[in-house]
Amino acid sequence: GRAEFVIMVDEQKKDGGVGAGKPGFKRVQQLDIGHLSPSIDTDSVDDLFQRRKAREEAHAQLHGEKTALLRGSAGFEPLSPGFPRVSLDGALPPEVVPDDASVDSAGSMIHGVVPKITNVGVAAAKEFEEVLLKEVQKTTAFARQSLDTYFDYFESNRTLWTEKLNGASRPRAKESMRYLYAEVTHLRDFVDTNELAVRKALKKYLHAHPFFIRDAISEATLLPQLHEVRVEASTLRDALRATWAEAFGDDVTAAKQNILSVGASRSQAFRAGALVACIAATLAYWLHVFLELGLDDEAATRFERVFPVCRLFILLSFAYTCWGFTLYCCTHHRINYLYLLGLSPKASMTWLQCTEYGLLMFWLAVLAPVLYARSIHHRAPTCYASSGGFPGAAPYFIPVCGAAFLGTLAFPYRHVFRRSRAAFFKSFWRCVKQPFGGAPMFQDFLVADIGTSFACFAQDLVYGVCYYTATPLEAGHFGSASWGACAAVRQRYGIILAMLPYFWRACHTFKMYRKTGQRAHVVNHGKYLTLLLYMALDCTHANAPGAALSDLVWAVHVAAQVYSYAWDISMDWGWIRGAQRGSMMKSMGTHYCAIAFDLAARALFIPGVLWAKGAMGDAAYTTVAALIEIGRRAVWCVFRFENENLNNLEKYRTVDFVPHAVLCVD
Helix, strand or coil: CCCEEEEEEEEECCCCCCCCCCEEEEEEEEEEHHHCCCCCCCCCHHHHHHHHHHHHHHHHHHHHCCEEEEECCCCECCCCCCCCCCCCCCCCCHHHCCCCCCHHHHHHHCCCCCCCECHHHHHHHHHHHHHHHHHHHHHHHHHHHHHHHHHHHHHHHHHHHHHCCCCCCHHHHHHHHHHHHHHHHHHHHHHHHHHHHHHHHHHHHHHHCCCCCCCCCCHHHHHHHHHHHHHHHHHHHHHHHHHHHHHHCCCHHHHHHHCCCCCCCHHHHHHHHHHHHHHHHHHHHHHHHHHHHCCCHHHHHHHHHHHHHHHHHHHHHHHHHHHHHHHHHHHHCCCCHHHHHCCCCCCCCCHHHHHHHHHHHHHHHHHHHHHHHHHHHHHCCCCCCHHHCCHHHHHHHHHHHHHHHHHHHHCCCCCCCHHHHHHHHHHHHHHHCHHHCCCCCHHHHHHHHHHCCCHHHHHHHHHHHHHHHCCCCCHHHCCCCHHHHHHHHHHHHHHHHHCHHHHHHHHHHHHHHHHHCCHHHHHHHHHHHHHHHHHHHHHHHHHCCCHHHHHHHHHHHHHHHHHHHHHHHHHHCCHHHHHHHCCCCCCCHHHHHHHHHHHHHHCCHHHHHHHHHHHHCHHHHHHHHHHHHHHHHHHHHHHHHHHHHHCCCCCCCCCCCCCCCCCCCC
8 A cells, every 4th residue: 555645825715606615625746655765665664664754854854834634545544533534536515524623823834743553454464474484494303304304315325425426327327416405406496486585575564564563573673584405405405516526527517417417217218209100200201102102093182082181190299399498498408397387386387208109109190191102002003012911901000190190289298297187278268268258377378379370270270070971981992082172161261260270369469558558468369369360361261262352362461461470579588678578598699590480490491482392392391381380389499488487477377476496306
């Protein structure tokens, strides 16, 4: 709450007016006592007393005025029982002056006035101080107990680490030391976060309350408890580095880097090598089938008709792999994406697990179509071995691949954590009901924004539903006329499904503007309206082609891409703040490369429509463009997370502070 003094001077009523002959008042100055001394900081108790002294001096300067009224506000009592709580937006009636106050004596009431806290405010302040004190004590006790456990573990294993190492025990010693180092780092970051939280809580408390009720509530008494634990945690980290240097022959500086350089385990290295070998073998098999054997016209037509269904899983698995790249960049640069998304470090998949799962699914998604092409090639007379084909299994390769892909999302496999899946589906459901829901959270905005890069996926999904519902699945009926109808359905109605993420984002921006009042959300809302206009015109052009409409679609598309690119760089990546934005990257060259890549990926449609689509073929160009767009979105996510970690430009969070990212050892 805040109190305002409104300074009134005597103005005699003119003859003939209401209240003629009675003293009247005219507002000449309004002062907010919360801002009488903006140059004084309130981070300490001494500054608080200086602030109160400055207020009293300001009140004393106003002593010569004729009268003053205290404007009542929430949490403050009037100056005296005779002063009612009134609004001073309009002219003052004479009744607001207390009966026992005169014009000559009213000015003396200003000196020494300090707003008084109501009983409700005092009770709330007591409750806040009690809760804060208990939380600090609980945090300190937990940190102290954890630190004692880590010290005991260090002392009991120090001899083994330094004196009894041999070839077989060295990897185990490194693993245990890295684990302990990571846990101590977690503890130190935990204490740092709580220290900052206590500072911010006390600062906000002093803005609303002029003094502490309890003597134990102050930075001078609360922070030393946490700071002592932090110093001991740092000491243990230094001791671990020295032990590492002694055990493995490194100097202290090299030990600081090597103790964090966690390589892949043997099982992880084996799985990674197996996946890379499988993907390489599958790509070689693609070259063998399409270049060495070659498909005749009938087989090529059949493959082209089924390929959009295969592309569904290729795009989805590639998106998983790109998400692993995003998580790796965030982990490497200590960007706290887990806090921004509201996920637990212990229950969320790491970048290594996400990449491994994405590569596995990508291999299956690439393998299914080439097996299908090989099976239908069995009927061609140029096939080198009739026994090498299996046409009867052709209709089942892609459904089996899709079942394997979706089955891993439905069952609690290790690579797709249950809480990660639950968080995604909850956020997706909030996006679906966003037109009827409340203000979005950051993860809702991110899910919808990522969905805008899956326009090709949405159109292929419409095609796939038509593919398996509108035609027979027998191998001998692949050339039926209804396959052409599915292509028309994809072109006409797939764009409508692709428009949904843009509609969700338009709802997000409008509701965020209603919540925060920031005009930036209105500008962002205009971006999505422009994109929706382009997609609506494109859908209309697909159903009713025309030269004039085609030119209009081109113009709106270019305008929408320029609009989106400007917003990406200025607001989503935070460069509207210039040098004040900050950076968590090691080099600014990374930002420059990302800006150039984002521009090239957004402008890809211009050469693509002019000549690349005709040279590559519609299916190949659409696939390459969709993969590049997913890669662009992965890069966008990295810098969007970085900007949200440093700034809070769009006010998706009520608190600007983001804690340190925890150090994860896979």
